[in-house]
Each structure stands twice: as C-alpha cells, then as structure tokens.
Amino acid sequence: xxxxxxxxxxxxxxxxxxxxxxxxxxxxxxxxxxxxxxxxxxxxxxxxxxxxxxxxxxxxxxxxxxxxxxxxxxxxxxxxxxxxxxxxxxxxxxxxxxxxxxxxxxxxxxxxxxxxxxxxxxxxxxxxxxxxxxxxxxxxxxxxxxxxxxxxxxxxxxxxxxxxxxxxxxxxxxxxxxxxxxxxxxxxxxxxxxxxxxxxxxxxxxxxxxxxxxxxxxxxxxxxxxxxxxxxxxxxxxxxxxxxxxxxxxxxxxxxxxxxxxxxxxxxxxxxxxxxxxxxxxxxxxxxxxxxxxxxxxxxxxxxxxxxxxxxxxxxxxxxxxxxxxxxxxxxxxxxxxxxxxxxxxxxxxxxxxxxxxxxxxxxxxxxxxxxxxxxxxxxxxxxxxxxxxxxxxxxxxxxxxxxxxxxxxxxxxxxxxxxxxxxxxxxxxxxxxxxxxxxxxxxxxxxxxxxxxxxxxxxxxxxxxxxxxxxxxxxxxxxxxxxxxxxxxxxxxxxxxxxxxxxxxxxxxxxxxxxxxxxxxxxxxxxxxxxxxxxxxxxxxxxxxxxxxxxxxxxxxxxxxxxxxxxxxxxxxxxxxxxxxxxxxxxxxxxxxxxxxxxxxxxxxxxxxxxxxxxxxxxxxxxxxxxxxxxxxxxxxxxxxxxxxxxxxxxxxxxxxxxxxxxxxxxxxxxxxxxxxxxxxxxxxxxxxxxxxxxxxxxxxxxxxxxxxxxxxxxxxxxxxxxxxxxxxxxxxxxxxxxxxxxxxxxxxxxxxxxxxxxxxxxxxxxxxxxxx
Amino acid sequence: xxxxxxxxxxxxxxxxxxxxxxxxxxxxxxxxxxxxxxxxxxxxxxxxxxxxxxxxxxxxxxxxxxxxxxxxxxxxxxxxxxxxxxxxxxxxxxxxxxxxxxxxxxxxxxxxxxxxxxxxxxxxxxxxxxxxxxxxxxxxxxxxxxxxxxxxxxxxxxxxxxxxxxx
Numbered sequence: 024x025x026x027x028x029x030x031x032x033x034x035x036x037x038x039x040x041x042x043x044x045x046x047x048x049x050x051x052x053x054x055x056x057x058x059x060x061x062x063x064x065x066x067x068x069x070x071x072x073x074x075x076x077x078x079x080x081x082x083x084x085x086x087x088x089x090x091x092x093x094x095x096x097x098x099x100x101x102x103x104x105x106x107x108x109x110x111x112x113x114x115x116x117x118x119x120x121x122x123x124x125x126x127x128x129x130x131x132x133x134x135x136x137x138x139x140x141x142x143x144x145x146x147x148x149x150x151x152x153x154x155x156x157x158x159x160x161x162x163x164x165x166x167x168x169x170x171x172x173x174x175x176x177x178x179x180x181x182x183x184x185x186x187x188x189x190x191x192x193x194x195x196x197x198x199x200x201x202x203x204x205x206x207x208x209x210x211x212x213x214x215x216x217x218x219x220x221x222x223x224x225x226x227x228x229x230x231x232x233x234x235x236x237x238x239x240x241x242x243x244x245x246x247x248x249x250x251x252x253x254x255x256x257x258x259x260x261x262x263x264x265x266x267x268x269x270x271x272x273x274x275x276x277x278x279x280x281x282x283x284x285x286x287x288x289x290x291x292x293x294x295x296x297x298x299x300x301x302x303x304x305x306x307x308x309x310x311x312x313x314x315x316x317x318x319x320x321x322x323x324x325x326x327x328x329x330x331x332x333x334x335x336x337x338x339x340x341x342x343x344x345x346x347x348x349x350x351x352x353x354x355x356x357x358x359x360x361x362x363x364x365x366x367x368x369x370x371x372x373x374x375x376x377x378x379x380x381x382x383x384x385x386x387x388x389x390x391x392x393x394x395x396x397x398x399x400x401x402x403x404x405x406x407x408x409x410x411x412x413x414x415x416x417x418x419x420x421x422x423x424x425x426x427x428x429x430x431x432x433x434x435x436x437x438x439x440x441x442x443x444x445x446x447x448x449x450x451x452x453x454x455x456x457x458x459x460x461x462x463x464x465x466x467x468x469x470x471x472x473x474x475x476x477x478x479x480x481x482x483x484x485x486x487x488x489x490x491x492x493x494x495x496x497x498x499x500x501x502x503x504x505x506x507x508x509x510x511x512x513x514x515x516x517x518x519x520x521x522x523x524x525x526x527x528x529x530x531x532x533x534x535x536x537x538x539x540x541x542x543x544x545x546x547x548x549x550x551x552x553x554x555x556x557x558x559x560x561x562x563x564x565x566x567x568x569x570x571x572x573x574x575x576x577x578x579x580x581x582x583x584x585x586x587x588x589x590x591x592x593x594x595x596x597x598x599x600x601x602x603x604x605x606x607x608x609x610x611x612x613x614x615x616x617x618x619x620x621x622x623x624x625x626x627x628x629x630x631x632x633x634x635x636x637x638x639x640x641x642x643x644x645x646x647x648x649x650x651x652x653x654x655x656x657x658x659x660x661x662x663x664x665x666x667x668x669x670x671x672x673x674x675x676x677x678x679x680x681x682x683x684x685x686x687x688x689x690x691x692x693x694x695x696x697x698x699x700x701x702x703x704x705x706x707x708x709x710x711x712x713x714x715x716x717x718x719x720x721x722x723x724x725x726x727x728x729x730x731x732x733x734x735x736x737x738x739x740x741x742x743x744x745x746x747x748x749x750x751x752x753x754x755x756x757x758x759x760x761x762x763x764x765x766x767x768x769x770x771x772x773x774x775x776x777x778x779x780x781x782x783x784x785x786x787x788x789x790x791x792x793x794x795x796x797x
Numbered sequence: 798x799x800x801x802x803x804x805x806x807x808x809x810x811x812x813x814x815x816x817x818x819x820x821x822x823x824x825x826x827x828x829x830x831x832x833x834x835x836x837x838x839x840x841x842x843x844x845x846x847x848x849x850x851x852x853x854x855x856x857x858x859x860x861x862x863x864x865x866x867x868x869x870x871x872x873x874x875x876x877x878x879x880x881x882x883x884x885x886x887x888x889x890x891x892x893x894x895x896x897x898x899x900x901x902x903x904x905x906x907x908x909x910x911x912x913x914x915x916x917x918x919x920x921x922x923x924x925x926x927x928x929x930x931x932x933x934x935x936x937x938x939x940x941x942x943x944x945x946x947x948x949x950x951x952x953x954x955x956x957x958x959x960x961x962x963x964x
Contacts, residue, residue: 038904040901040902040904041901041904041906041907043909044900044901044904044906044909045893045897045901046909047906047909047912048888048893048897048900048901048906048909048912048913048916049844049884049885049888049893049897049913050843050844050845050846050883050884050885050888050912050913051844051888052909053843054846054910056837056843056847057843059841214944215942215944216908216910216944217846217848217854217856217908217910217911217942217943217944218846218848218908218910219847219848219849265908265909265910266908267846267908267909267910267911268907268908268910268944268945269908270944297847299850300848300849300850300851300853506908507906507907507908507909507910507945508907509907679903679904679950680904682904682949682950683904683907683945683946683950686946686947686948686949686950687907687944687945687946687947688947689947690944690946690947690948691944712849712851712853713848713849713851713853713854713942714851714852714853718942718944720939720942721934721935721938721939721948721951721952722935722936722939724947724948724949727947727949
C-alpha cells in the first residue's frame, strides 16, 4: 500500500496509510469509553448553574445516603490548585469556595449506575451567595467588584498583561507614507472533536493508581494527578487509548480527569467519567473571543515599517494556556514578513464564561486575520498587488526578527509564486464580476514550542525507545500522543526508513507511562519535529549496532556495510549481503534483545527580555492561500468555491497525512470565518450542542488544491517541519479578502455570516461607494 | 469486590428479539432503553460510537433493515423483529471490505471516531447506488460529521470503492 516517494527515501516522502487505519475502519480501535473494568462505577459531575457564586455550604448527606452511591466528593477533599502552566495554577479538581462559571464542577459522585448517580446529584444541596457576573472582558480591565480570582492584576480581572516594544514605533508611523488599521472582533470557537472526553481511573491495593484518559498530553496529566492527589508520579500510571480528536481541547489536564481519579481512590473501585456533548461545550478551552486593533505603517513602496497591535482576550474562568495566548496574540505577527518596529499590548481577562484555552493555530489565528486584512488594505491604498506587497516584505531564510525569532528555513516566496500562478490571480483579482472575488491570505506558525512548559527536571522534549527481540519485530515506545494526526505512523515509518525494514515489522505501543519514555505530547505542532528527531536518533543507534554485526557476518569493514531493504549489504557489492533477521540474531548473541533510546532537545533560543521565549521555535512553517468566493448579494449567502493552498512544511514525510492536515485545517478555518460561534447571553452559553454550534458539512467544503513547496529544514527530521496548525491560519484572511474583492466590504467581525454580508453591502451603498459597478 | 456493583439495573422482564449482524439475539430491553446503549453497553459492540446523543454527529449510525439509522435516537424496542447491522457486522471476518480498504488507502481516517458511522452510511449508499455522483455522496454523508479530514479524503475513498466495484 501507499506509494513510492519522489526523493531520496524509501518510505518517507510518500503516501503512507495510517498504521492503525484497519482498526479504525472496523470499529476495533479502542477509545476510552470502549474500555470496561470489572466492577466499574459510573462517575458523574454536578455543574454550577451560577455564573459566579460563593459556595457557603454544600450538603451531600442525602446524596451519600442513596443506595448504590459509593462516594460523593466536594472541592475541599483535594483543594490543591493545578493548571497546565505551572506559573498560573488556578484550577481545582472540584470548585473550592467559589463557582466561577456556569458549568464549573462543584461535586462528583460515584455510583453503581448512571440513574443512581443522577439521583444522588439531584439531592446535593448548595447554599450559595451570588457574586458579580463578569461577562464583558472590557469591564474587567479596571478594579472590579468580586474579582473572579484573587490573582487578577490590581483588583481587576486581568489574568495576564503583555507589553512589548522593539524599535521606535512612534517614529516609524510619523515617517510613514501609508498607515492602515483593522479592528477585528472574533467570536469564541471550539474544537468540536467527535469523541467526548472520557476518563477511567482505578486504584489498586498495591498502592497504585491507573488512569486511562482521552488526552493529548499524557505527561502533563500525569504531573497534575500527582500534584493534586499527593501521590508520587511513579505510583500513577497514565494510559492513553485511541483519542477521537483534540485540536488543543484535550491538552490541558482537566478537572474531571482528576475528579475521576479522586473518586477511584475514595471508592477503591474503577470509576468512569464520560462526558456528554454539553459537558464538552462547557469544558471548552477553545479559541478565545478576542478584539484586536492592528495598525501597520509602510513607506511609499509598501515596505513595512511598523506594527502597532493591541489585543483584548476573553479568557473565561481559568488561566489555562492564557499566558501563552496573550503573548502569541502579538508575537505571532512577527512572520512571515520583516517588521523592523513592533509594539504590542495584550491583555487576557478572566470572565464568568467557560474557559478558553489552546485551539489549533493557538494565538495566531485571530491576529493573523486582522494583519492580513490590513495588508490587503495597504496593497490597495499603496496601489501594489497583494502578492507583490507580501513578496517584497518576506523574511529571507536565516533572518532574525526584531524580537529575535530565528527563521531557519522558509519557502514562503515559493508558496506565493505557486498559488499566484495556479489560481490565475493576475487575470482574476479585481477583474471578476461583482459578487465574485479572489483573496490572498498568508501565515506562519511555530514548529514546536522551543521551551517546554515545565523546566524541572531538565530533560529532553522527546524520548523514543526501541526494542527488537529475536522475532524481528521492533517495538516503539514514546509518550507522543497520536490523536488522529498520524504521529504513530510517522514514528513507525522513520524507524523503518532508518533500519531498511518493512513497515509491518514496527509496532508503536500504546502510550503507557509505565513503559513509554516522556515526550511532551501533542500541542504546539511539536510532534513531527521533536519526536521525529528522537525516533531517528534511536533508530540510528540500532542501525549502527546491526551494521557492526552485519560486518562481522560479511567479513567486511563496518564502514563498507550499508542498509539495504530488509538486509545489510556491502557498498558496491550488493550480492554480498545478509538478511535483517540473521544480522539481528548475530547482534543478540551475547546480550539478548537490542534496545535503543533516542531523544531530542531544543537549543536555547530567543532574547533575554521578559517573555522572550514566547513564540520561539526550532523552525517555522509558512503558508500562502488563495480563496475564490461567490456571493449572492441579495441574500448575503456565499460559497467558497476553491482554495489554493501553498504550504511550506519543509520536506513532507507522509504526504497523505500532510494533505489530511491541510484539508482538515481548512475545514476548521472555514468554520470559524463562515459561521461557528460560541454564543452567549451574558456569560450563559446559548448553543452547547452540535445542532446549534454548526461545523461545516461536506456540501460547504470547497475544492482544495494543495502545493507542498518546502525545502528541507536544516534541523527538522529528514528536513520536515510542522503541518498540523499552520495550515489553518491563512484560510480565514484568504476568505475575508476574497469577500472584499467580491462585494467591496471589509469584514472585521467574525464569523462572517450572511446577515453581516448583507449589512456590509447595505452600509457600503449607504456611504455611496460603488464596487465593480454595483 | 464484585458484589452489588454488578447488579446494576435489574434485568427488565421485557424481552427483545431481533437479528444482529446476521444472528438472532434475545435480550432484556426496558421500554426506555436506547439502541445505542443496548449495543455498546449490554451487547458490548463498541464499534458504534457515541458522539452527541442528539442525532447530530452520525457517529452512532447503524443499519436497520439496511437503512442508515441513528442508534442514539432509536429506542431499542423499535428494532423488534428487525435486522440490525453494526460496523462489526459490515466488517468481514478477516481483512477489510473494499470500502474499508479504500478508507485506509486514501487516508480517510484520522482520529477515526467518526469512521464507523461513515463506513456504515457509505456501505448503505453503495449497496443502493453503486455508481453515485459526487453530489450523491455528499448528500448521503451529510448527516455524518468529521472534524479531522474536511471530508475530502472520505469522499475520495467512497468514490474509489465505487470505482472498484462496490462496498
């Protein structure tokens, strides 16, 4: 299966079907909710109906008395705060003292079945004192009554404030020929993965706790369980079954995971907590509702002089990744163009809403929309083609940005050239009839966060273990977390590539902290880059050991022996060869099974100023997308007809997976730009279901033409960079700018729903501005 | 350890008779028991996935008398005397069906959670309409949500299976 790659490698660079595909298409892949443990109890959570309230007392005695109830827990049992970032631990497994949003967990019950658990929850009596509801982040920046957290800045609800200034922005604007400004407003959106969260926990009489959970980052869950439950990590075992999508929504350690473990410890029995879809929506951690203000200064030729950016970010009730979010909403403007002066003020404000967190293309998406719409405006006022404007300002390979990001490799210009030619841009832009339009949007993204979230103990970002025994099967262990993106397949393919063996020799073991060495998991588009390098290092150790054994068998010097297909051969004399198995058995004679451990650690990067590490990465991906749209000016409905996606992920290692990531990213980006929205009345979520929160259907998807144009990255494994998140970003501004070309309206409020399109057209006409004769 | 816990719900005296994946089955099924729960929890056929409990995602799709049906919106008792086919019943004892193989080959699975629902839906489509147009494929799968693939490769896989002669 698959195809022969173009390029120097036997497997990598081809189309490699996912190794677990046969299990998934037959329903045999095991997700957390598919697992059963003997005597397992049902865990259920009581959620706050109050947006903000002091919990004066919680009486669980009636709930505990229900026959079939094994435990009812409230927050004071495990009050140790946790959070994905060690610097902002502000969550608890179950609410302590206060409920901070509608949906906050205030009690947990374990019972013999769901009906009993529900009956018990209905008997929990809470006496509360309502506190001020904080729905609007704009009202939270000054001193407030009843701040959501005591740690808010100076009595406000500000969770994080970032102020950065490089160069002299005032002077740059004063001397600019052109200045443009976009003020963007973005509704919150959520991941909408298909698998609801699920966790099973089991405490056993040997003093150990095993947790199976639908998580993207088993290691951070492992740490949080240890901290909150007060158990050393070595007595906790975290297992990641198949995970049905995450997109960032399963990357925080989540309160229900810890509450489930607490119930297991309390009852001595296995407990399963399974979310329904409402639980998923209230847990959220999706993309932040955001307002931003992007001002750009340029000279007469369109050379960028300065960015001046502000962002106000609605964080919801917890910090989550928010400190990172706050930095990213500014610093991820630092590519793909050279910007000599940069000023940013970002604030993330707690509100009484479900927490926002990391979602695919975290921190870069809303910012990028406003920047790229501003550049489209700049191109118009400066009378420069949007492609030429961007090409003129592109960061070259080897560049260092003003805030000290290092651009190791970039094929951004190739992305631009390719989609310009393929889309027929020069004959379409401003030349299509009214109601039809074409737009360009670009982007870049980190290929893995250079800094790990935890600095202690100091250790590699990724470690991969290999074991091969006399059966000739190669077992691969790593805590990297395949959540559908194909990292298991890539891991297997890298090992097979280096050792010259067929893919079916390689078995990637399920993530299990008892045997899997630490990898920091699936976030920040780090897996291919970091796990890939670790896997390569491990496989090369094994290869070298086998080459020595083969040299002995062949009676040739080791340097003259090379890897063949399922064999080792003398360079220049392929008839002198020995099979993989024979070589393996020779190498095992004195030591038994062969093992190897490879790891990858990032090199220090970034400046020494406060926040300098935010946005640093060992490499960056680049994108240029063109979208073509058709708008019905009578109804405001529109259709994205086609997207040409030019993407630089370095060398694509599995074209099938890279295409899948780009197509899926475009789907998700279209959802945000065209219609998805977490709708609130005050801080009450109005649409917590997939019926009311609509993601695009097959009929709404455009034709997608993908061009992978990257050159090898010097540090990426086999030249690769990320392709998991960067492909989303350019989608939104490409559509926004295409709509402008179609109907002459700048849309700065997302999602761009048909009613907003109609209102925009009406407004333009009311202002007496004609567009393409209409 | 396994005392009262296993006696969760007393088996209902209501007996449900139907054919499941080609075999007759008789199980207790209370009047309010949902087909999805009956399949996943009572009969331990976990290939049918629970995504929303609201009929919005299609992950729980099974065939009832050959027609794609949302098992999360179907009372168990409604399948009395009928033929229910789950993903387990569609999968051959060894290897993969042509449609399943096409899904694997074309990269139409990512996280895989929606995949059984798509396979069930598309199997019914190809049985009824061996040469569907792209529009007919899109319409047939419009009740199944996928958040990973953007549907592109799913549609390509269904088309590939049709081109190769059926599900």
